[in-house]
Amino acid sequence: EVQLLESGGGLVQPGGSLRLSCAVSGFTFSVYATGWVRQAPGKGLEWVSAMSGNGEVKWDADSVKGRFTISRDNPKNTLYLQMNSLRVEDTAVYYCAKRGDFRCGGNDCSFAFDAWGRGTVVTVSS
Amino acid sequence: DIQMTQSPSTLSASVGDRVTITCRASQSISSWLAWYQQKPGKAPKLLIYKTSTLESGVPSRFSGSGSGTEFTLTISSLQPDDFATYYCQQYNSAWTFGQGTKVEIK
DSSP states (O other): OEEEEEOOOOOEOOOOEEEEEEESSSSSSGGEEEEEEEOTTOEEEEEEEEEESSSSOOOOOOTTTTTTTEEGGGGGGGEEEEEEEOOOOOOOOEEEEEEEOOOOOOOOEEEEEEEEEOEEEEEEEE | OOEEEEEEEEEEOTTTOOEEEEEESSSOOTTTOOOOOETSSSEEEEEEEEETEEETOOOOOEEEEETTTTEEEEEEEOOOGOEEEEEEEEESSSOEOOOEEEEOOO
């Protein structure tokens, strides 16, 4: 059974940092791209960042470029999201999600998300 | 960036109703469209990918159609478990979600 479990959320002041983790099981992690999607309170879904299975290619939303860094440790079956310079508007539930059906043109890839974790809550407030 | 617009934002329906949700892309995304169902406090669940392919385990009352810039999700006979919020997502270029359609009990 595919499982993804996020951790690392919490309350942080504006300008602060957090590192989220997503531990996965039930599939060959190194084969699959994975990503982060967030949902602000009462709002819709927003893609944040994604990384290829081998870790060589990353994609970031404009809203987090230069502040958030995605990474992965394939032997540990874990995906990370280092979040720096946090803003009030980064407050959200952060989900990690596994690649499903995909489209690739060279390193320009995108995909549907066919398995999701339960999410971890990040609150940025003074 | 590709924008995704869903309509309606809220839909009131009864058990047994046929329900249709529309998703429009700001430019052509071919067939690279997925639909998700989300219930309060839960993670989204993939229902359909590549416009019309049903994810394993999803009931056949769900169907998807469209291409290019206009897409629809249809629930042929609404069941009590289907009251939820539905999101479309394009994956032709990066990732963009629609704003969501809440299906509520009439």
